[in-house]
Amino acid sequence: DAGVIQSPRHEVTEMGQEVTLRCKPISGHDYLFWYRQTMMRGLELLIYFNNNVPIDDSGMPEDRFSAKMPNASFSTLKIQPSEPRDSAVYFCASGLTYNEQFFGPGTRLTVL
Amino acid sequence: ILNVEQSPQSLHVQEGDSTNFTCSFPSSNFYALHWYRWETAKSPEALFVMTLNGDEKKKGRISATLNTKEGYSYLYIKGSQPEDSATYLCASPSNSGYALNFGKGTSLLVTP
Numbered sequence: 001d002a003g004v005i006q007s008p009r010h011e012v013t014e015m016g017q018e019v020t021l022r023c024k025p026i027s028g029h030d031y032l033f034w035y036r037q038t039m040m041r042g043l044e045l046l047i048y049f050n051n052n053v054p055i056d057d058s059g060m061p062e063d064r065f066s067a068k069m070p071n072a073s074f075s076t077l078k079i080q081p082s083e084p085r086d087s088a089v090y091f092c093a094s095g096l097t098y099n100e101q102f103f104g105p106g107t108r109l110t111v112l
Numbered sequence: 113i114l115n116v117e118q119s120p121q122s123l124h125v126q127e128g129d130s131t132n133f134t135c136s137f138p139s140s141n142f143y144a145l146h147w148y149r150w151e152t153a154k155s156p157e158a159l160f161v162m163t164l165n166g167d168e169k170k171k172g173r174i175s176a177t178l179n180t181k182e183g184y185s186y187l188y189i190k191g192s193q194p195e196d197s198a199t200y201l202c203a204s205p206s207n208s209g210y211a212l213n214f215g216k217g218t219s220l221l222v223t224p
Contacts, residue, residue, distance in 0.1 A: 004155075033211070035214075042215070043156075043201065043214040043216075045206075045211045045213070056206075056211055059211075091155065091156075100146075100161060101158070101212065102158070103155035103157070
């Protein structure tokens with residue numbers, strides 16, 4: 001198994017543009033998590049899904065952020081419109097249970 | 113303690129030194145305590161998942177202990193090597209039992 005796959009690995013965009021981050025979880029994993037890592041706040045959970053259903057989105061910073069999981073093998077995190085303070089590394093993780101989460105390589109987002 | 117806290121924030125040791133650092137977590141409604149190892153430019157990698165008070169886990173030169181009553185865990189590295197240089201994260205599931213609340217990590221640098 002290739003592990004959790006995220007794309008793109010790096011994204012540079014201008015303020016106001018829409019950004020879409022993609023994640024392919026490990027096959028068979030029922031849980032999918034989106035995290036954001038910043039120097040100030042560390043690694044923080046944005047949202048997680050169980051069997052493609054969003055369970056807890058209380059970590060999503062504001063309405064500009066949205067996440068979907070249309071099927072068991074794909075999830076997106078969208079920011080529209082993007083702002084410079086959204087610059088961070090965004091990680092996707094998946095797991096069979098909450099006891100072990102496997103992280104993807106992350107997407108480094110820079111909003112100018 | 114409301115959040116997961118780690119100390120020290122950073123640590124610099126010489127090759128061959130043994131070292132340890134601390135993770136403090138809310139002791140009420142305890143589910144599990146996770147340790148991750150996070151190398152620069154890579155994704156966090158699970159080290160241990162600990163669930164029982166008094167648990168002690170070991171992987172090579174790295175070991176961890178758990179005290180759920182007082183809400184702390186120690187991570188020990190015996191005979192540190194340069195390849196141990198990384199950020200060590202601990203995390204504890206939120207009340208939902210699924211989403212992980214991460215500490216900000218201890219950044220370890222081992223120099224030859």
